[in-house]
Amino acid sequence: MSITASALRNDIYKILDEVLATGVPVEIERKGRTLRIIADTQSASKLDRIVKRPGMVNGNPEDLVEVDWSANWDPEGAF
Numbered sequence: 270m271s272i273t274a275s276a277l278r279n280d281i282y283k284i285l286d287e288v289l290a291t292g293v294p295v296e297i298e299r300k301g302r303t304l305r306i307i308a309d310t311q312s313a314s315k316l317d318r319i320v321k322r323p324g325m326v327n328g329n330p331e332d333l334v335e336v337d338w339s340a341n342w343d344p345e346g347a348f
Contacts, residue, residue, distance in 0.1 A: 270296065271295075294307040294308075
């Protein structure tokens with residue numbers, strides 16, 4: 270798709286959403302030159318950007334039911 274800069278200005282969010290949804294680049298004509306808006310296909314998922322935290326449980330929460338916590342439990346409330 271090729272549009273003018275004025276058309277981009279009128280519907281910029283709609284056009285950007287279309288590029289993200291379809292992956293089809295949009296070309297903008299400006300002062301005799303062509304600019305292109307494309308979706309980044311190599312962007313990481315939100316799960317890939319999670320910060321790793323040592324000591325965190327990674328697995329099935331049902332497995333925690335059977336863990337013996339008595340060695341860590343303090344009846345006074347301090348761990």
